[in-house]
Amino acid sequence: MPQQDPFGHPRPAAHDSDGLYGPQNLPYGVFSTPDEPGRKRIGVRYGDRVLDVHTAATALGSPHADILAHPTLNPLMAAGRPTWRAVRASVATWLGYPAIEPFLHPLTEVTLHLPFEVADxxxxxxxxxxxxxxxxxxxxxxxxxxxxxxxxxxxxxxxxxxxxxxxxxxxxxxxxxxxxxxxxxxxxxxxxxxxxxxxxxxxxxxxxxxxxxxxxxxxxxxxxxxxxxxxxxxxxxxxxxxxxxxxxxxxxxxxxxxxxxxxxxxxxxxxxxxxxxxxxxxxxxxxxxxxxxxxxxxxxxxxxxxxxxxxxxxxxxxxxxxxxxxxxxxxxxxxxxxxxxxxxxxxxxxxxxxxxxxxxxxxxxxxxxxxxxxxxxxxxxxxxxxxxxxxxxxxxxxxxxxxxxxx
Amino acid sequence: MPQQDPFGHPRPAAHDSDGLYGPQNLPYGVFSTPDEPGRKRIGVRYGDRVLDVHTAATALGSPHADILAHPTLNPLMAAGRPTWRAVRASVATWLGYPAIEPFLHPLTEVTLHLPFEVADxxxxxxxxxxxxxxxxxxxxxxxxxxxxxxxxxxxxxxxxxxxxxxxxxxxxxxxxxxxxxxxxxxxxxxxxxxxxxxxxxxxxxxxxxxxxxxxxxxxxxxxxxxxxxxxxxxxxxxxxxxxxxxxxxxxxxxxxxxxxxxxxxxxxxxxxxxxxxxxxxxxxxxxxxxxxxxxxxxxxxxxxxxxxxxxxxxxxxxxxxxxxxxxxxxxxxxxxxxxxxxxxxxxxxxxxxxxxxxxxxxxxxxxxxxxxxxxxxxxxxxxxxxxxxxxxxxxxxxxxxxxxxxx
Structure with a gap:
């Protein structure tokens, strides 16, 4: 990924200590922070940090904000492949905006939860x-x-x-x-x-x-x-x-x-x-x-x-x-x-x-x-x-x- | 069950064609009616009819109305045995009131659904x-x-x-x-x-x-x-x-x-x-x-x-x-x-x-x-x-x- 976003701003650093969680990866999880332990949110791992994707989506006016506003991945997963691809592309784009820096939490400061409700x-x-x-x-x-x-x-x-x-x-x-x-x-x-x-x-x-x-x-x-x-x-x-x-x-x-x-x-x-x-x-x-x-x-x-x-x-x-x-x-x-x-x-x-x-x-x-x-x-x-x-x-x-x- | 309620009013008839669903039984299910096919409600079988227990509970000002206001039995089931006993006793009492007659639907006129969400x-x-x-x-x-x-x-x-x-x-x-x-x-x-x-x-x-x-x-x-x-x-x-x-x-x-x-x-x-x-x-x-x-x-x-x-x-x-x-x-x-x-x-x-x-x-x-x-x-x-x-x-x-x- 280039080091600048489309507007010439510097991208947030991945802080990717082992190179395994760069912008090509972007796995999904569910996390909470110590100040709001009961508020589970969908996160995307980016290097050694977690992007609060619902908050980012809301701040950026994304049409995907609703599907990310849940304490599990299930609604996103239920939406089907075109939505999965669109959301993934959007998240990769958001990582290019310095404005999302406040929505990135150090992994060491969050609690990770079961990311989806298991059916069978x-x-x-x-x-x-x-x-x-x-x-x-x-x-x-x-x-x-x-x-x-x-x-x-x-x-x-x-x-x-x-x-x-x-x-x-x-x-x-x-x-x-x-x-x-x-x-x-x-x-x-x-x-x-x-x-x-x-x-x-x-x-x-x-x-x-x-x-x-x-x-x-x-x-x-x-x-x-x-x-x-x-x-x-x-x-x-x-x-x-x-x-x-x-x-x-x-x-x-x-x-x-x-x-x-x-x-x-x-x-x-x-x-x-x-x-x-x-x-x-x-x-x-x-x-x-x-x-x-x-x-x-x-x-x-x-x-x-x-x-x-x-x-x-x-x-x-x-x-x-x-x-x-x-x-x-x-x-x-x-x-x-x-x-x-x-x-x-x-x-x-x-x-x-x-x-x-x-x-x-x-x-x-x-x-x-x-x-x-x-x-x-x-x-x-x-x-x-x-x-x-x-x-x-x-x-x-x-x-x-x-x-x-x-x- | 006596044929009169505590106020001397006649009880609603059970219409219990085979005698298997009298007031001693009162099994729970989930039903909908043809005028609102998408509205699943908890019902209790009484003879050949189904009592809409949430609507009855609300009309009678019951403290159990909330736990019955769901499209599955799961919230009631989760509440534990003291609540199960209290709700069951209440329903048996309600059946004594002629006022619940409007909340009794003939079995032949309702659709029955899976009564609970199966976990494992x-x-x-x-x-x-x-x-x-x-x-x-x-x-x-x-x-x-x-x-x-x-x-x-x-x-x-x-x-x-x-x-x-x-x-x-x-x-x-x-x-x-x-x-x-x-x-x-x-x-x-x-x-x-x-x-x-x-x-x-x-x-x-x-x-x-x-x-x-x-x-x-x-x-x-x-x-x-x-x-x-x-x-x-x-x-x-x-x-x-x-x-x-x-x-x-x-x-x-x-x-x-x-x-x-x-x-x-x-x-x-x-x-x-x-x-x-x-x-x-x-x-x-x-x-x-x-x-x-x-x-x-x-x-x-x-x-x-x-x-x-x-x-x-x-x-x-x-x-x-x-x-x-x-x-x-x-x-x-x-x-x-x-x-x-x-x-x-x-x-x-x-x-x-x-x-x-x-x-x-x-x-x-x-x-x-x-x-x-x-x-x-x-x-x-x-x-x-x-x-x-x-x-x-x-x-x-x-x-x-x-x-x-x-x-």
Whole structure:
């Protein structure tokens, strides 16, 4: 972005300490300030600051002021892609006006909130490397992938009411786990993470209406980082035959920033080849836009990097997940969140959960503070990620962090 | 109820054609009238009529008018049990005043809507008879119940956004099903019902807070009838290892009336004995209030009764389901809906789904219009139920009906 606005005034500085939140990025969040803690407002991250976009829009007489005058992103997300593009273009323009300087708040001085009201939360299982590793760990004598795995993106519904914003403490869950022949009830002994990417639905769809691969961009507003905290001992005892329930319902953390898909054009890449070829409603070989996203994730435990999962390795894309989710006629609501499943690459240091990284506790991780199999009370897990932006830039995808507190 | 009010005036007649919706019942719903189709209002069913309770409350100067001035039950449900009891007592009193006659609308002249905004929807699997039959059908060589079944109420999350009110047409879902060795995509060939009872959460709970068995009545506002439509061929192909997803996400129908738990004191009964004794957080042997509900359900296909499942036979109670759901610290929100799972009794005519009734299609049902294994386009399924009320009365639990329309 030029250093002067169209009138020759100097632009506000981005104060972009790591270069990840420049004018090419502009993710959305919801924040409050200490003087008005109850007043949640939509913000756009610009470097190390947050632009109060409703106040700016009002001051500048923008026609978008109404849609930004809410304590969540949902009304903006519901408005549809033409509005998303228009608002994003407007915000980029406003950043050129020195007059908006008063509406920029230092990140260190605001509180970030859950940026959208979650409608339904669905979680997929779309990394072949992850699913294969899990199969090898839990079913060493059988085929690592179930027969359906390469025919459809396997998914399930999670608990929308326990999706929390980055920074929320994660209380170690109690639950039933098998001890010998009988179950006992108590704090999980195998608390794990799952490094994932979440996609946020903006424009809804009607009951009975399918969302084809080609309509992905019309419905999905943006993406966030997501940690699908998992209690492996609770999960393994409860999950037959109806799938995960309490092993994952206690907390799901999302980043405070939702990156619009419109910021990620330079990150679109072809997904890996699929064999067998998917059924027509999932076959993306003829799609105009590549289905993958080149997102580089880092997983850190207590500040120490333990994995670098590449989102580019995902077998099923978000567009395929959405086409599948709606293929039976299920409707979409604004605020629906669907996540990728654990992101794992082919290499050992690319695995997105401790189950895989420690091979279910067999191979502890050596951390500066001691060995780790599963998480201990006080541990803090942080996921970060970046994506290629236009002209060699990098875009940050926020972070999602959480510290474990005792049961 | 006496036929005169305290001032000696005649009470409005209940016009209660089948005696199921007298002053002991008073379920809540949301309705609109043809002259103002966009104005959804809270109604209380009284016989064959609906009392517009907000308008009545306003006219009578009631302190409850504000909480009834909404297009959903959620604000009333959020208010907590003392308010629920006070409002219910007030409504019963209002029915004694001839002055409310203008606020009573004939049921035949109103449209009924989804009575509450669904937050999260969880579905359990709590009939031993159902789970045993399903196990025998799908795993004839193994134990019918999984090892965890008698230790915890197995459950999973469903799709809240596709919960629809009784009367909403059900579009036959498309999906993947296995045909020989490979999957094909198309309309389900095995469309089924599941006769269930849904419990509706009013008062929320905090993240990390458990809701013990004894707090059930403080959180649960009431119950409804629920049909968890299921596509068996889609479900059986997709469900390993993460459970049901598209096989059940296309529609879940609920009755238009929510019966307050306060109406059902005479229907509380002890649940069946459990062996082994559940872990302490699920052990209800010392609870003051019996955990079961004596609800008599009827399942009709095209007007012909095909089953009469007794809710009294359920192994796990709603209080146990809620204690389990929150045992890991998951919070509750107003509008959370959790359902019992298919209600089946020990006898063949007490089975609550076609999978069991036809033994997966092996034994077709003889209906007046022809044999049925699974549902055909045009079929209409109606669940009704009643519960014992005070002094020998019967309370109707609304009905939940849906007609299948082609994919």
């Amino acid at each position: 939360y669905a979680d997929f299982y779309s990394s072949e490397h992850h699913a294969t590793n899990v199969g090898r760990i839990f079913r060493p004598d059988g085929a690592p992938l179930t027969p359906n795995w390469k025919h459809l993106p396997i998914g399930y519904h999670g608990r929308a009411g326990t999706v929390v914003v980055s920074g929320t403490p994660v209380i170690r869950p109690n639950g039933q786990r098998l001890a010998g022949d009988a179950p006992v009830f108590g704090p999980t002994q195998r608390l794990d993470i799952e490094a994932e990417v979440g996609f946020v639905v903006g424009a809804p769809s009607r009951l009975g209406e399918r969302v084809p691969l080609s309509a992905f961009r019309e419905h999905v507003f943006g993406l966030c980082l997501l940690n699908d905290w998992s209690a492996r001992d609770i999960q393994s005892w409860e999950y037959r035959p109806l799938g995960p329930f309490l092993g994952k319902s206690f907390a799901t953390s999302v980043s405070a920033w939702v990156t619009p898909l419109d910021a990620l054009d330079a990150a679109r890449i072809p997904p890996p080849p699929r064999d067998p070829r998917p059924l027509p409603y999932l076959d993306d070989t003829a799609e105009a836009e590549p289905g993958g996203f080149d997102l580089r994730i880092t997983v850190a435990v207590n500040g120490h990097t333990v994995a670098e999962p590449p989102f580019s390795a995902m077998y099923w894309t978000a567009a395929q997940q959405l086409a599948h989710l709606t293929s039976g006629g299920a409707s979409l609501r604004t605020g629906d969140l669907f996540a990728s499943g654990t992101v794992s690459g082919p290499e050992p240091h690319q695995r997105g959960c401790l189950l895989e990284l420690t091979w279910n506790g067999r191979d502890p991780l050596d951390l500066p503070g001691g060995k780790r199999t599963y998480l201990e009370d006080g541990d803090e897990v942080t996921l970060t990620a970046w994506a290629p932006g236009p002209e060699g830039t990098r875009l940050g995808l926020g972070e999602v962090t959480g510290r474990i507190v005792p049961a | 929807y969880a579905d359990f699997y709590s009939s031993e008879h159902h789970a045993t039959n399903v196990g025998r059908i799908f795993r004839p060589d193994g134990a019918p119940l999984t090892p965890n079944w008698k230790h915890l109420p197995i459950g999973y999350h469903g799709r809240a956004g596709t919960v629809v009110v009784s009367g909403t047409p059900v579009i036959r879902p498309n999906g993947q099903r296995l045909a020989g060795d490979a999957p094909v995509f198309g309309p389900t060939q095995r469309l089924d019902i599941e006769a269930e009872v849904g419990f509706v959460v009013g008062a929320p709970s905090r993240l990390g807070e458990r809701v013990p068995l004894s707090a059930f009545r403080e959180h649960v506002f009431g119950l409804c009838l629920l049909n968890d439509w299921s596509a068996r061929d889609i479900q059986s192909w997709e469900y390993r290892p993460l459970g049901p997803f598209l096989g059940k996400s296309f529609a879940t129908s609920v009755s238009a009336w929510v019966t307050p738990l306060d109406a059902l004191d005479a229907a509380r009964i002890p649940p069946p004995p459990r062996d082994p004794r559940p872990l302490p957080y699920l052990d209800d042997t010392a609870e003051a209030e019996p955990g079961g509900f004596d609800l008599r359900i009827t399942v009709a296909v095209n007007g012909h009764t095909v089953a009469e499942p007794p809710f009294s036979a359920m192994y796990w109670t709603a209080a146990q389901q809620l204690a389990h759901l929150t045992s890991g610290g998951a919070s509750l929100r107003t509008g959370d809906l959790f359902a019992s799972g298919t209600v089946s009794g020990p006898e063949p005519h007490q089975r609550g789904c076609l999978l069991e009734l036809t033994w997966n299609g092996r034994d077709p049902l003889d209906l007046p219009g022809g044999k049925r294994t699974y549902l055909e386009d045009g079929d209409e399924v109606t669940l009704t139920a009643w519960a014992p009320g005070p002094e020998g009365t019967r309370l109707g639990l609304g009905e939940v009906t849906g007609r299948i329309v082609p994919a």
